[in-house]
Amino acid sequence: MQIDLTGKTALVTGSTTGIGYAIAAGLAQAGAAVIITGRDESRVVASGQKLRELAPAGASISGVAADLGTAEGCQTLIAAVPKVDILVNNVGIFGLKPFFEIEDAEWQRFFDVNVMSGVRLSRHYMQAMLQQGWGRVIFLSSESGVNIPDDMLHYGFTKTAVLGVSRGLAKLARGSGVTVNAVLPGPTLSEGVTTMLQDEVSRSGRSVEDVAKDFVKSQRPSSIIQRAATTEEVANMVVYACSQQASATTGAALRVDGGVVESII
Template identity: 55%
Template sequence: MKIDLSGKLAVVSGSTAGIGLGIGKALALSGATVVIVGRAAGKVDDAVASITAQVPGAQVRGVVADLATAEGARQLFAAEPRADILVNNLGIFNEVDFFDTPDEEWARFYEVNVISGVRLARQYVDGMVASQWGRVIFVSSESGVAIPANMINYGTTKAANLAVSHGLAKRLSGTGVTVNAILPGPTFTDGVEEMLKDAIAQSGRTAQDEADHFVRRARPSSIIQRAAHVDEVANLVAYLASPLSSATTGAALRVDGGVVDSMAI
């Protein structure tokens, strides 16, 4: 089995670091032309340079745009009006108690984690339908089906990702465009390392060891008993973005290490 995305153009939101950057690399390795999108020019340039250095011959370029805003989306669309593959990865998370989360924070999470992907899908899907081929992938989370008590606003937005992706898949029935969501579990990224920085300082563990310890403590149902690696998540996205996944649509595919204790979603 060979994943070949030669000739395909992929737009990946929130792709200057973490899972998004890993997805960009995986798609470039598979031959796609990849568009990296982020808010800061320096981080976009660094991400493009990182993929170029790791993937000989990679076709990758960057766009600076804040996709949490309608204006930022318009900037992206002006620079990249079409795409064959759209990966809605942009997202934010934090640990905050339900009773300490004001309306403004709920609205911010919804705008970034949900509406950004809605805007991008609205823009790019028409061209995919015209071509009778396309892939739309929403990066949700195991927190979208097992809402954490300390991240209720985050989990709610990730559940919304699942609703949008499933509904859009049905809306695009028979068009040749598939729409799916993936559900990563705890994954070792710069963002997770930042979240655990106080615990790392107190324990003296390495960042990776602390992340694995967090999984065993906070997600004891994990079967792999560790944080996933970015490449493990990105590999699933590369498959879903490929022609090989043509019979997979409307699905929510877990790459959560078995955190969700269920045989189904």
């Protein structure tokens, strides 16, 4: 299968590092013009430059700095980039915290970043996609949206909400040529997860891959691959879902969870 996104413009939110950056790189390698985003201007510039070095010669790579956890930040992005063919709602935050210590403001912050960013951007960009009869919208959910973790319940809740929004928007776009899907990674060796495991890496002197493998075996024992995924493995699924070849895939929860979720569908 040869995925060719030449002539398509793709916006990937939260894409200066981690899964978002890997998705941006995959889309650029498939020929799409890619816009990356992040809150910090200097990181957007640095990541854009790094991406240009990896992308094919002449690839169109640009970036916008905006806090997409706010309505104002989303409007800043929309003003800078009025129209896209592909929207990947990747931006998100996570963190371990006991339920009884999660205050109202933190619940709201997780909801604004993980859910409302995608709602606001989809509300704007999908309208032009529907008018032109082609478009791709991807929401990054998580296996935690199905297997709600009790040590970060506020995170799991937002990822469940994302599944609901994604499915509803797919139905709204019925028969239009616009597809909407959610991608559900499992434990993935992103920069955020690496940071979370760093204390154990430093204490044990073992590689982050080995520490992550132990984490998966102890905290996600249902994993079939028995290791953390790479960001590129998650990005591969997203790039496929954005492709012309994925035209019959919509309203789906596409799992890249290594088999963590105990379900045959």
